């Protein structure tokens with residue numbers, strides 16, 4: 001039953017041991033320019049090649065068409081809540097937002113500091129238990145863009161299908177489920193995601209943006225926040241987060257070696273089905289997310305008898321199952337399934353759920 005500690009944190013992913021080993025060896029290696037990676041200036045040929053390699057791997061995995069730019073930016077998804085509006089929302093325009101939960105609310109709050117925002121659907125009407133039905137959204141006549149949050153990591157709900165493309169570019173905060181399943185990039189105008197939730201190190205925020213949206217900004221904005229300038233400078237307006245990009249490249253390579261996103265998604269679906277079935281089969285648990293909307297990356301639930309909860313978390317920790325606390329704003333439990341979890345990790349969390357349900 002005991003074994004190494006396993007993290008089920010939604011805040012940071014697990015780096016597979018093979019990748020850690022490769023990185024350890026690699027960091028000592030001198031590159032072509034005769035220095036190890038972390039000693040290199042960001043404009044060096046080695047760093048440029050490393051960035052191009054990570055971009056190429058991401059393009060291949062997600063089948064990103066050539067009319068989309070890939071940006072390696074910084075600030076975390078939270079910074080991009082503002083940056084999206086700074087770049088895409090002109091003074092007289094309005095941006096449509098779908099409020100699915102905690103992260104969408106933060107995105108809305110930040111964008112509203114920059115420009116005019118309309119909340120066209122809200123999960124509040126049902127306690128954020130499901131994604132508001134697509135046919136009930138109330139879009140603005142000529143929105144600059146429409147923003148969604150593909151996975152609400154605090155509430156444990158996830159878009160199972162995305163709205164059909166129309167004239168209004170769809171912008172998605174995919175931090176909660178980036179690279180956990182195949183997506184059709186062509187359905188989106190812009191996708192952003194913090195790297196630490198799926199690709200390793202904090203400090204890198206990936207942006208995939210349709211090139212026709214990359215116009216010089218109408219309003220003055222700082223150069224490092226300007227998507228147009230970032231794209232023109234190949235993400236080197238200033239020093240990019242080189243180590244985080246390097247690690248992302250290694251993680252992308254690992255995903256390829258595992259068989260790609262369809263394989264990972266299928267494996268994930270099997271694992272989640274099993275865990276949700278366990279949660280559903282005991283009266284000890286309450287799973288607030290509605291069936292059909294439940295997240296395959298962040299499984300959120302609580303105890304029907306809340307007084308047992310802190311004891312159950314202690315039991316988890318004693319079994320080496322770590323970071324099962326729900327988001328502080330929501331409470332309860334949260335199991336984040338990482339791409340790098342093994343069958344045995346899932347076995348252990350399933351055993352644990354069975355144990356605490358009795």
Ligand SMILES: *Cc1c(COP(=O)(O)O)cnc(C)c1O
Nearest residue numbers: 076077078103151153175176194
């Ligand atoms: C974690 C998270 C964020 C915030 O990411 P930071 O890198 O901390 O800025 C934003 N959106 C979602 C869906 C998240 O899960």
